[in-house]
Amino acid sequence: MATATSSSVDDGSPPPESGYPGGGFAVSTDNSSRRKLYSRLFYLLCVLISGLSVVVLGVLLVSIGWQGHSRLTWDLLQNSHSELNPDSAGMWPSIVGSIFICGICAASALPLGIGTAIFLEEFKPNSKPLRMLHSFIQLNISNLAGVPSIVYGLLGLSLFVFMFNVFGRIQVNESSGTELFGVNHYYQVLSLAGGGHTVLIPQEEEAEKTIKIDAPTQAVDRDGQKFELAIWDPASGEPKPSDPKVRERTVRKGQGGGSYSETKWYYLRLPFGKSFLAAGLTLSLVILPIVIIASQEALRGVAPSLREASFGLGSTKWQTVRHVSLPAAMPGIMTGAILAMGRAIGEAAPILVVLGAAVAKNSGPQNLMDNVVTMPVLIFNWAGRQQAAYQELAAAAIIVLLAVLLLMNSAAIYLRQKMRVG
Amino acid sequence: MKFSSFASSCLIALAVVSTGCDKSSSNTDAGGDSTAPVTESNLVGTIKVDGSSTVQPISNAIREGFIKEHPEVDIIVSGNGTGNGFKSFYDKGTDISDASRPIKGGEFEECKESGVEFVELPVAYDGLTIVVNPQNDWVKELTVDQLKTMFVGEEAVKNWSDVDPSWPEEAIQIYSPGTGSGTYDYFHEVLAKKSKKELRGDMNLNEDDNILVKGVSDNKFAIGFFGVAYYEENKDKLRAVPIVNPKDEVAYEPTTDNIASNKYAPFSRPLFIYVNTESLNRAEVQTFVEYFLVNTPEVSEKVGYVRLPEAVMAKAQTNLDAVKTGTHFVDESGESRSGALTDLFVDENLVK
Numbered sequence: 001m002a003t004a005t006s007s008s009v010d011d012g013s014p015p016p017e018s019g020y021p022g023g024g025f026a027v028s029t030d031n032s033s034r035r036k037l038y039s040r041l042f043y044l045l046c047v048l049i050s051g052l053s054v055v056v057l058g059v060l061l062v063s064i065g066w067q068g069h070s071r072l073t074w075d076l077l078q079n080s081h082s083e084l085n086p087d088s089a090g091m092w093p094s095i096v097g098s099i100f101i102c103g104i105c106a107a108s109a110l111p112l113g114i115g116t117a118i119f120l121e122e123f124k125p126n127s128k129p130l131r132m133l134h135s136f137i138q139l140n141i142s143n144l145a146g147v148p149s150i151v152y153g154l155l156g157l158s159l160f161v162f163m164f165n166v167f168g169r170i171q172v173n174e175s176s177g178t179e180l181f182g183v184n185h186y187y188q189v190l191s192l193a194g195g196g197h198t199v200l201i202p203q204e205e206e207a208e209k210t211i212k213i214d215a216p217t218q219a220v221d222r223d224g225q226k227f228e229l230a231i232w233d234p235a236s237g238e239p240k241p242s243d244p245k246v247r248e249r250t251v252r253k254g255q256g257g258g259s260y261s262e263t264k265w266y267y268l269r270l271p272f273g274k275s276f277l278a279a280g281l282t283l284s285l286v287i288l289p290i291v292i293i294a295s296q297e298a299l300r301g302v303a304p305s306l307r308e309a310s311f312g313l314g315s316t317k318w319q320t321v322r323h324v325s326l327p328a329a330m331p332g333i334m335t336g337a338i339l340a341m342g343r344a345i346g347e348a349a350p351i352l353v354v355l356g357a358a359v360a361k362n363s364g365p366q367n368l369m370d371n372v373v374t375m376p377v378l379i380f381n382w383a384g385r386q387q388a389a390y391q392e393l394a395a396a397a398i399i400v401l402l403a404v405l406l407l408m409n410s411a412a413i414y415l416r417q418k419m420r421v422g
Numbered sequence: 423m424k425f426s427s428f429a430s431s432c433l434i435a436l437a438v439v440s441t442g443c444d445k446s447s448s449n450t451d452a453g454g455d456s457t458a459p460v461t462e463s464n465l466v467g468t469i470k471v472d473g474s475s476t477v478q479p480i481s482n483a484i485r486e487g488f489i490k491e492h493p494e495v496d497i498i499v500s501g502n503g504t505g506n507g508f509k510s511f512y513d514k515g516t517d518i519s520d521a522s523r524p525i526k527g528g529e530f531e532e533c534k535e536s537g538v539e540f541v542e543l544p545v546a547y548d549g550l551t552i553v554v555n556p557q558n559d560w561v562k563e564l565t566v567d568q569l570k571t572m573f574v575g576e577e578a579v580k581n582w583s584d585v586d587p588s589w590p591e592e593a594i595q596i597y598s599p600g601t602g603s604g605t606y607d608y609f610h611e612v613l614a615k616k617s618k619k620e621l622r623g624d625m626n627l628n629e630d631d632n633i634l635v636k637g638v639s640d641n642k643f644a645i646g647f648f649g650v651a652y653y654e655e656n657k658d659k660l661r662a663v664p665i666v667n668p669k670d671e672v673a674y675e676p677t678t679d680n681i682a683s684n685k686y687a688p689f690s691r692p693l694f695i696y697v698n699t700e701s702l703n704r705a706e707v708q709t710f711v712e713y714f715l716v717n718t719p720e721v722s723e724k725v726g727y728v729r730l731p732e733a734v735m736a737k738a739q740t741n742l743d744a745v746k747t748g749t750h751f752v753d754e755s756g757e758s759r760s761g762a763l764t765d766l767f768v769d770e771n772l773v774k
Contacts (some may be wrong), residue, residue: 196463258704356500
């Protein structure tokens with residue numbers, strides 16, 4: 001765009017003796033005044049182009065602010081999505097979900113990306129086959145940076161959500177893949193108390209997914225205390241127990257129950273299924289090439305004389321990287337990381353593929369394998385609704401998303417400045 | 423130093439999240455110590471729902487009421503589309519599948535192959551509204567045959583005057599939902615299923631119904647179609663065309679009454695949930711589905727759809743109680759049946 005505009009202003013023929021830019025001589029000739037004019041024109045063009053992007057951004061912000069300002073309330077920040085009263089709907093779970101996913105994403109992509117960049121820049125091999133491998137990796141990374149994110153979403157689906165079905169599949173009523181830790185299996189059986197009151201019976205056989213209660217058995221209450229579960233047989237003519245406490249510990253004869261998995265917060269299983277862990281790792285694939293390329297550029301920008309001086313003092317390669325190159329390149333690396341995280345927090349397509357389009361959730365993730373709602377998906381859902389209330393909510397949610405992004409970035413920029421000074 | 427600061431920021435984030443994790447939803451009523459029932463519900467478990475984005479608001483709203491009564495049940499309602507929902511359903515990825523059309527023969531076969539048995543429960547009506555621009559003063563009503571000439575096949579007419587000579591000689595601009603949506607499927611089924619043709623390929627397709635609303639309201643010579651909920655919200659910008667019922671030759675508007683009484687035919691469609699019978703063994707699913715059937719009439723109306731006749735709801739309840747598996751909408755040879763819900767949703771048509 002810039003070149004197109006510039007060629008329309010500039011007639012394309014550079015002055016024959018283009019020496020120093022814009023008026024370096026005191027002698028005034030025809031030529032120099034024309035060159036000065038060009039210089040001014042070019043300066044104005046640059047101002048115009050940068051102004052244009054600022055104007056576009058301004059228009060966007062103003063229109064979003066106009067549409068969403070009325071919904072910027074505490075409700076928006078505290079409540080969760082509501083279908084029955086849109087006026088009090090909010091986005092708290094999605095803010096938490098996005099932060100969690102971005103945390104996983106940063107924790108996995110930044111070390112990997114920066115490490116890869118150090119390898120590619122500082123440890124260049126000398127032998128021919130290794131050099132070829134090196135350039136092959138380099139070529140791939142440069143190309144991966146341009147792959148649409150939905151493709152990464154599909155990759156994440158096979159790699160993290162299903163793990164190519166190597167560890168079994170996650171199916172309702174059948175299997176939960178390979179569970180590593182943090183889970184107890186019970187049967188849940190409705191008691192006589194009604195109103196959704198149930199008792200839990202420890203599950204002995206994992207393959208047996210259902211149970212039928214025909215005889216008194218051992219059960220546990222919600223505090224983990226064991227008790228003897230009583231049976232009431234309507235056919236026996238005995239009256240139904242009337243005491244609520246007894247009812248809570250009695251089930252109807254022949255009552256069926258299905259399996260229930262009680263999970264701790266550190267519950268882990270393979271494959272990851274539609275969980276925020278899988279989503280975070282998928283996003284880390286999306287931003288990995290960006291992080292690597294930005295870090296490489298930053299490392300390339302470190303003057304070779306610094307490294308040579310370090311070697312001259314007798315440091316090893318690792319010491320040079322650790323104490324010279326990396327600290328000098330850190331501000332640039334941080335800039336790349338900030339840009340990448342900005343992309344990650346606003347990414348909707350891979351999340352839709354990996355997590356699905358659920359928006360109704362009342363909290364952040366309860367365990368590592370829990371599904372979450374993210375801000376882009378919620379905004380996508382709200383923006384497509386017919387009610388005006390949701391349209392306004394979508395605009396307000398965009399403002400919140402930008403604010404969260406700004407907060408994250410300012411924290412990173414603050415860190416970057418501190419490193420510069422240090 | 424970088425890592426220590428990262429770790430500390432992680433800790434801060436964790437602290438923030440853990441303090442705010444138990445934020446319950448927008449409970450306007452303080453659901454605390456109001457005249458509590460004798461026993462608090464301690465129902466637990468996870469229910470996975472996926473399918474039509476048209477039905478998603480109903481399931482979301484039902485979920486909202488349900489978790490007020492049973493706060494510990496986790497219900498994930500996704501809306502990836504009817505077809506994708508059925509795919510997850512026969513892959514045993516979900517307990518309940520939301521659908522804006524009955525199951526198709528192919529999907530039913532897949533269910534049989536993977537051993538998924540289900541109970542088919544209609545939950546609401548959705549009227550498919552044909553809309554024109556308010557400035558359009560020539561279209562008073564449309565017959566199904568007229569719609570066919572406008573929408574079906576590559577030989578579909580180009581100008582309004584080709585449908586009726588008294589209409590203006592201007593090109594028809596058509597706005598339609600995307601081909602992946604149940605709405606498009608339903609429209610296609612009504613107009614072109616019997617003739618084994620496709621809808622015309624030069625329509626403006628968009629998955630976002632708001633774009634369709636905008637397209638029709640900005641263009642005098644436009645026509646479009648989508649679910650009645652969108653029309654209800656945009657009545658000021660659009661005009662719904664009365665459709666001539668092929669049975670009694672009278673044109674009916676897509677009003678709530680006309681949809682519920684099945685006069686607005688053939689464009690009122692039923693919405694369904696399909697429940698995996700194995701999941702019904704689980705107390706949380708059983709309780710949720712029963713709650714769904716009891717509350718869906720009011721809730722569907724709240725989110726912009728039309729309640730089903732009581733006879734149909736009673737039949738659905740009977741089928742659930744008896745766990746009658748199978749579908750009423752695919753015949754023995756795997757062909758989809760066509761007709762009104764009230765005629766098809768009977769025991770004779772149940773195919774296992």
